[in-house]
Amino acid sequence: MKKPKLNIGVTGLNAIDSPGPGVSVIRALKEAASFDTRIIGLSYESLEPGIYMHDIVDRTYSIPYPAAGTDTLLERLEYIQEREKLDVIIPNFDAELYPFIKLEHKLKEMGIHMFLPTMHQFEERHKVNLNDFGKKYGISVPKSKVIYDLNMVHSLLSEFSFPMIVKGKFYDASIAYSIEQVKSYFNKISAKWGLPIIIQEFIHGTEFNVTGLGDGTGKTIAAVPMRKQYITDKGKAWGGISISDEKMLDMTRKFLRTTKWRGGFELELMKNKDGELYLLEINPRLPAWIYLAVGVGQNIPEALVNLAMGHKVKPFAGYTVGKMFVRYSWDMIVDREEFEQISVYGEL
Amino acid sequence: MKLRKNIAVSEAGLLFNPVTGESFSLNPIGIEILSLLREEKSDEEIRSAILSRYNTDNPTFEKDYQDFIGILKHNNLLESHEETKA
Numbered sequence: 428m429k430k431p432k433l434n435i436g437v438t439g440l441n442a443i444d445s446p447g448p449g450v451s452v453i454r455a456l457k458e459a460a461s462f463d464t465r466i467i468g469l470s471y472e473s474l475e476p477g478i479y480m481h482d483i484v485d486r487t488y489s490i491p492y493p494a495a496g497t498d499t500l501l502e503r504l505e506y507i508q509e510r511e512k513l514d515v516i517i518p519n520f521d522a523e524l525y526p527f528i529k530l531e532h533k534l535k536e537m538g539i540h541m542f543l544p545t546m547h548q549f550e551e552r553h554k555v556n557l558n559d560f561g562k563k564y565g566i567s568v569p570k571s572k573v574i575y576d577l578n579m580v581h582s583l584l585s586e587f588s589f590p591m592i593v594k595g596k597f598y599d600a601s602i603a604y605s606i607e608q609v610k611s612y613f614n615k616i617s618a619k620w621g622l623p624i625i626i627q628e629f630i631h632g633t634e635f636n637v638t639g640l641g642d643g644t645g646k647t648i649a650a651v652p653m654r655k656q657y658i659t660d661k662g663k664a665w666g667g668i669s670i671s672d673e674k675m676l677d678m679t680r681k682f683l684r685t686t687k688w689r690g691g692f693e694l695e696l697m698k699n700k701d702g703e704l705y706l707l708e709i710n711p712r713l714p715a716w717i718y719l720a721v722g723v724g725q726n727i728p729e730a731l732v733n734l735a736m737g738h739k740v741k742p743f744a745g746y747t748v749g750k751m752f753v754r755y756s757w758d759m760i761v762d763r764e765e766f767e768q769i770s771v772y773g774e775l
Numbered sequence: 776m777k778l779r780k781n782i783a784v785s786e787a788g789l790l791f792n793p794v795t796g797e798s799f800s801l802n803p804i805g806i807e808i809l810s811l812l813r814e815e816k817s818d819e820e821i822r823s824a825i826l827s828r829y830n831t832d833n834p835t836f837e838k839d840y841q842d843f844i845g846i847l848k849h850n851n852l853l854e855s856h857e858e859t860k861a
Contacts, residue, residue, distance in 0.1 A: 635796075654797075667796075668796045
C-alpha cells in the first residue's frame with residue numbers, strides 16, 4: 428500500500444552543544460513506517476545547523492521569536508502555508524509552545540495539525556508551579572520557591588540549606604553554595620530569561636530522564652527512561668543508555684493518567700541514595716535525545732504525528748533495554764550564498 | 776548471597792544493571808566469582824573453588840572476597856535478604 432506523504436514543519440534545528448530536538452525529531456520522522464515526509468524547517472537563527480542539512484530538511488523558513496507576538500507568528504505561518512501546504516507542525520522549544528498552543532485552532536483551520544498539551548497542562552506543569560503540581564497529583568518534587576527580586580534572597584535562609592538550585596523560568600540552572608552565589612546567578616539568569624527565578628532544594632542523587640507521549644485521555648502511548656552517561660558542562664546528555672526501572676515507569680504512567688497529558692514530554696528525575704524518586708521538571712515537548720527512543724523501538728515522533736492527524740495509535744508494548752546513544756558534532760561546509768539566502772530572504 | 780536476576784554479565788566481564796544503567800568492568804577473578812554466585816554457590820564453596828585453583832592463602836582470599844562482595848552490595852547488585860526470602 429502506498430504511504431501518504433505528509434508535509435511536516437519542525438522547529439529546534441539548533442543541533443549545537445545545547446541542542447534543540449529538531450534534527451532528532453526529523454530523523455525519527457524520516458524512519459516512519461506509516462507515512463513519507465517532506466520536512467520544512469522553521470528556524471530562528473541563520474546558523475542553526477539543521478537549515479543546511481539538505482538530506483533531511485527539504486526547505487527552511489525563518490520564523491519570528493515568540494517575543495514578537497502570536498499575530499506576527501501567524502502572519503509568517505500563513506505565508507509559509509501558502510507555499511508548503513503543511514499538514515503538521517512539531518514545535519520543539521518550551522518558549523514557543525505558548526504562542527503555538529494559542530494558535531492551535533487557527534492553524535487547524537488552515538489545515539495544520541499539532542498535538543500539544545492544553546494551555547492548562549502547559550501552565551500547571553511550569554516549574555514555577557511545581558510545588559502545587561506535586562501536591563495535587565501526589566508526586567514527590569523538591570521544595571521550591573519563586574522569587575521576583577533580590578531582596579527576597581535573604582529570606583531563603585530560613586527555608587533552604589546550601590547548596591540550592593537557582594533556575595530560570597525557561598532554561599538554565601546553577602548550583603549555589605552561598606548567598607553571594609544565589610545573588611550572582613539570580614542576576615545572570617534573570618538578565619537572560621527574565622523573571623521570576625525559581626529556587627529549588629538540591630537533591631543529592633543520580634539524574635534520569637523519561638521521554639514519552641500521552642494521548643490526552645490519560646493513556647500512556649510511549650515511555651522510555653534513560654540514564655545520562657556523559658554530561659556536557661551545560662548539563663546536557665552527550666551519551667545515554669535506555670534502562671528498565673519500574674518505579675520510573677510507574678511515575679510516568681501516573682503523571683499521564685492524572686494529568687491526562689496530551690503530547691510529547693520529558694520528565695527530569697532525581698533518584699536519591701535510598702532509591703526515592705523526585706520529579707525535578709516536566710519539559711512539555713520531546714527532548715533532543717528522542718532518537719534513542721526510536722533506536723529502542725518506540726518512534727515517538729511518528730506516533731505524535733499520527734495522533735495529530737486524528738488517527739488511532741496503539742500504545743507501544745516495550746523497548747530494548749541497554750541501548751546507548753552517543754552524540755557527535757560534525758562540521759558541514761556551507762556556501763556563503765546559502766547563509767545569505769536564509770539571512771536576507773528568510774528562506775532556503 | 777545472590778546476584779540480582781536482571782543483572783546482565785557479558786563473556787568479556789562487563790556487568791550491566793538495567794535498572795540504573797550502570798556498567799562495571801570485572802577482572803578474570805571477578806568474572807569467576809560472579810559466575811559461582813550465579814550458580815548460587817555458598818561462600819564456603821566459592822572459597823574452596825578459588826583456593827583450589829589459585830596460589831593464595833585463606834586470609835588474603837577472605838579479605839579480597841569481602842571487598843568484592845562489599846562493592847557488589849554498595850552498587851545494589853545483590854538481592855537483599857527480603858528479596859532472597861521472597
